[in-house]
Amino acid sequence: MNIDASVGTLFENLRDKLELQWLGSKLGESRVIQNPKAESTGTALVGHLNLIHSNQVQVLGITEIHYLDRLSENSRRDLIDQLFDGTTDLIVIGDQQSVPDDIKQRSEASSTPLFVSSQNTVQLVSYLQYYLTSLFAEKITLHGVFMEVFSLGLLIIGDPSVGKSELALELVARGHRLVADDAPVFARTSPDTLNGRCPDVLRDFLEVRGLGILNIRAMFGDSAIKQSRNLRLILKLVPMTEEQMHRIDRLHGARATQTILGVEIPEITLPVAPGRNLAVLAEAAARNHTLLLKGYDSAKLFMERQARFMGNS
Numbered sequence: 001m002n003i004d005a006s007v008g009t010l011f012e013n014l015r016d017k018l019e020l021q022w023l024g025s026k027l028g029e030s031r032v033i034q035n036p037k038a039e040s041t042g043t044a045l046v047g048h049l050n051l052i053h054s055n056q057v058q059v060l061g062i063t064e065i066h067y068l069d070r071l072s073e074n075s076r077r078d079l080i081d082q083l084f085d086g087t088t089d090l091i092v093i094g095d096q097q098s099v100p101d102d103i104k105q106r107s108e109a110s111s112t113p114l115f116v117s118s119q120n121t122v123q124l125v126s127y128l129q130y131y132l133t134s135l136f137a138e139k140i141t142l143h144g145v146f147m148e149v150f151s152l153g154l155l156i157i158g159d160p161s162v163g164k165s166e167l168a169l170e171l172v173a174r175g176h177r178l179v180a181d182d183a184p185v186f187a188r189t190s191p192d193t194l195n196g197r198c199p200d201v202l203r204d205f206l207e208v209r210g211l212g213i214l215n216i217r218a219m220f221g222d223s224a225i226k227q228s229r230n231l232r233l234i235l236k237l238v239p240m241t242e243e244q245m246h247r248i249d250r251l252h253g254a255r256a257t258q259t260i261l262g263v264e265i266p267e268i269t270l271p272v273a274p275g276r277n278l279a280v281l282a283e284a285a286a287r288n289h290t291l292l293l294k295g296y297d298s299a300k301l302f303m304e305r306q307a308r309f310m311g312n313s
Contacts, residue, residue, distance in 0.1 A: 061095035061121030137187035146184035153229035158237035240271040
């Protein structure tokens with residue numbers, strides 16, 4: 001997957017959200033911000049002005065500008081020299097601060113992109129960090145249908161023709177939201193978080209055998225589509241006979257975990273058989289998993305109640 005980490009693309013994507021203006025010429029728009037994890041440079045992606053552990057995107061606001069103004073002429077010149085020593089890919093000045101002349105001149109001379117914004121620097125650092133972290137995150141494409149069910153990111157997987165799309169369609173009809181059909185892309189945005197999105201070419205569409213390609217947004221409205229969601233639960237659809245279903249643990253169900261990009265995701269195997277309402281079962285699985293995340297374990301409480309009952313008898 002190609003990653004466009006150029007300063008020009010960053011500007012186009014975040015210009016409106018961060019109220020960015022490009023100061024001076026755009027000679028540095030093709031400059032690529034490197035992933036620091038791929039290099040042994042000791043640099044960080046984004047942060048307030050820091051020349052000890054240099055940020056590739058240096059953000060300056062009221063505090064930093066006032067600090068520069070208090071420096072002696074020689075000290076200020078040394079700091080500016082360090083700022084433009086080649087490790088800085090982009091400088092952003094926020095808090096509605098005027099750009100110092102020496103920074104403006106050195107930016108032009110070195111073709112280092114220089115943005116200004118009226119927004120506060122805390123917000124600028126937060127958005128820029130999120131944008132670049134997501135851009136450089138490890139990614140994987142999985143086969144399945146990714147849904148938001150009761151605000152929970154739910155990936156429906158299973159063999160071809162097992163009924164994944166039909167289940168997704170019924171869930172959408174019941175008020176839940178589609179994120180991606182067939183090939184959702186998941187990015188590891190933190191050590192324990194996988195964020196799932198839909199490839200642009202597949203957005204809004206769901207393939208249902210017998211009906212063909214359906215535009216879910218056109219059929220059900222904008223509220224039926226979710227742009228992204230963190231993956232919290234995998235629902236695996238497996239055709240089973242009555243005998244196979246009897247072998248499933250009746251207290252805990254068929255639970256396991258699947259490791260994706262180093263993140264462990266709970267997985268529930270849901271038997272597919274005539275007469276079973278998969279949409280209701282999927283909703284129940286999502287609700288029950290939400291309770292588990294809050295510390296409420298139905299099976300554990302049931303066993304404790306049984307133990308107390310037997311102890312009192």
